[in-house]
Amino acid sequence: MKKQQNGHGFWAYFFVFTAVYFSMDTLQFGTNKVEIYSTILYISVPVLAVIAFVYGALNRKQVHAIALLVTFTMCVMSIATHLATESELNLKYFFEIAVILQAYLICTVISVEDFKRAFTNIMAVLAVISVAGFALRYIYPGIMNHLPVLTNLGEYQYGNMLLTFLPYDVMYVTFRNYGIFREPGVYQFFLNLALIFLLEKPNTFKSWQLYALLLAMVFTFSTAGYIIGIAILLVYFFMDRLQIKASTVLPMLIGILVVGSLFSQGIVKADNAIFSKLLTSNSSTNSRFGSIAVDFHIAKMSPVFGCGFEFVENNFKIIALDEFALTGMHNTNTIMKMMAVHGFAMSFLFMLGIGLFCRKHLIRRGWTVFFVVFAALFSAADLIFNTIVYVVVLYGFMPSQTVESNDEPDSD
Numbered sequence: 276m277k278k279q280q281n282g283h284g285f286w287a288y289f290f291v292f293t294a295v296y297f298s299m300d301t302l303q304f305g306t307n308k309v310e311i312y313s314t315i316l317y318i319s320v321p322v323l324a325v326i327a328f329v330y331g332a333l334n335r336k337q338v339h340a341i342a343l344l345v346t347f348t349m350c351v352m353s354i355a356t357h358l359a360t361e362s363e364l365n366l367k368y369f370f371e372i373a374v375i376l377q378a379y380l381i382c383t384v385i386s387v388e389d390f391k392r393a394f395t396n397i398m399a400v401l402a403v404i405s406v407a408g409f410a411l412r413y414i415y416p417g418i419m420n421h422l423p424v425l426t427n428l429g430e431y432q433y434g435n436m437l438l439t440f441l442p443y444d445v446m447y448v449t450f451r452n453y454g455i456f457r458e459p460g461v462y463q464f465f466l467n468l469a470l471i472f473l474l475e476k477p478n479t480f481k482s483w484q485l486y487a488l489l490l491a492m493v494f495t496f497s498t499a500g501y502i503i504g505i506a507i508l509l510v511y512f513f514m515d516r517l518q519i520k521a522s523t524v525l526p527m528l529i530g531i532l533v534v535g536s537l538f539s540q541g542i543v544k545a546d547n548a549i550f551s552k553l554l555t556s557n558s559s560t561n562s563r564f565g566s567i568a569v570d571f572h573i574a575k576m577s578p579v580f581g582c583g584f585e586f587v588e589n590n591f592k593i594i595a596l597d598e599f600a601l602t603g604m605h606n607t608n609t610i611m612k613m614m615a616v617h618g619f620a621m622s623f624l625f626m627l628g629i630g631l632f633c634r635k636h637l638i639r640r641g642w643t644v645f646f647v648v649f650a651a652l653f654s655a656a657d658l659i660f661n662t663i664v665y666v667v668v669l670y671g672f673m674p675s676q677t678v679e680s681n682d683e684p685d686s687d
Contacts, residue, residue, distance in 0.1 A: 284393075286330060287385045293323050294381060294662040295401075295465070296455065299370075302440045302469045306427040306457045317366070320373045320662070324635070326379035330392075336383050342672040345624060346379040346527040361584025367584050371660060378665030387636045387670050393470040394663070398469035399484040401438060402491035405454040408439040409494045412450055419443060424685040427457070452494035460607070461656045463500025465663070466492050467507060471645065474511045475638055499563070499655035503648060512642050562638075563608075563654060565601045568592055570611035574619060581618035591615075609664065616659070629653075631671030 297319045299305040303315040310662050328337075350372045357368040369535070381390070411418050420439065422434035433453070434441035440453050456462040470488050473480045569591060571580050582590075587606070595604040606612050614622035629649050633642040658664045 287389045287393040290381050292397050299660040300459050301455050306517045307430055309485040317370055319595050320377055324377035324380055327384050332638040339673050340670050342486045345672050346375055349375050350588030352617055355406050356581050356583055359580040361585060366532040374662050375665050379669050383665050384670045398412055398465055399487050401454055402487035405439040405452050406490045408436055408441055408442045409452045451496050454490055459495035463497040464494050464652050464656050467503050470507050488662055503651050505521055514641055565595055566600055566608035567603050567611050570615040578619050581616045584616055587615045606657055609658045612657055612659055624674050626670045626673035632667050635675040
């Protein structure tokens with residue numbers, strides 16, 4: 276990787292890695308049963324925001340007025356929802372505001388291109404570690420006896436390797452790849468986001484990064500991850516963005532399919548496993564499609580301020596059953612949940628930011644397709660408290676750095 280022109284490469288990686296790791300969407304801090312870790316998370320996000328603010332002030336980073344206005348507006352909307360819907364103090368709103376402020380400060384102190392580069396490299400390394408851990412878990416099950424145990428809020432247990440977590444429990448015939456995240460469906464979001472950033476400059480990525488991201492994706496056994504990942508590859512292929520790497524893409528895909536079939540051992544035959552989820556009714560399918568209908572129904576109850584976190588979390592499954600006869604539901608759509616919690620205006624700002632990000636900071640001639648891809652990504656996981664998500668949104672309100680030409684290649 277080339278040395279970054281601003282000479283502050285370390286800080287780009289620091290801010291991006293801490294935003295990924297210290298998150299409500301990781302096993303270590305988001306769903307860990309040990310309460311001290313949630314306390315660390317609630318403290319670390321404001322502290323990291325302050326560090327970014329100090330760094331930006333010392334280096335006289337430019338303030339982006341429109342992005343700052345959007346940030347302020349989102350924070351005010353969060354407070355308004357709290358005042359309008361909650362009878363008691365709810366710390367989730369203050370954490371949400373801290374996440375939004377952290378995201379804005381990250382956008383201020385590092386450029387869009389530095390963010391994409393750092394995020395892609397970090398996710399590629401985490402993908403390598405998770406694939407190695409997954410293979411070790413499969414080949415040498417005894418490794419679990421030598422690892423610290425993390426128990427999540429659902430009482431599921433994982434071997435804790437800090438930079439990846441190995442599940443004790445079998446799902447869909449075989450073990451699934453969680454990486455550092457609370458569930459494979461969340462992991463696929465980050466892998467696919469890294470894949471989008473990686474492939475937009477086909478001359479610069481290294482083959483091992485593509486192998487790592489796709490292998491990690493295969494072992495999540497996430498239906499949404501597979502479909503969206505294939506869609507991303509096809510989009511870039513038809514844009515001729517993959518032609519330079521054609522000599523490595525074909526054997527890579529064949530290798531991934533072979534290795535995946537060896538590890539999964541009959542995964543397609545299992546009842547309700549992976550792609551059969553598309554053909555049968557189950558909690559995953561119900562959640563994907565039901566989240567749209569149920570959250571929209573809730574949003575209509577209070578379109579201006581939304582119904583708030585407490586109401587949505589306490590009544591989502593009840594409304595799903597009473598109004599739509601859906602059972603086993605989980606709220607998995609980020610945009611629709613934001614609409615239900617905060618009302619239409621907040622979700623509109625969120626979607627506008629995503630659209631502008633695709634228009635300004637990705638390949639211009641394919642931005643509408645990427646917007647659809649992002650909409651699909653956000654339909655597969657609840658990421659309403661995720662800093663990286665808000666970073667992408669707020670970059671949308673910053674000046675354009677549209678990708679049209681290829682960079683000089685790095686060596687493989």
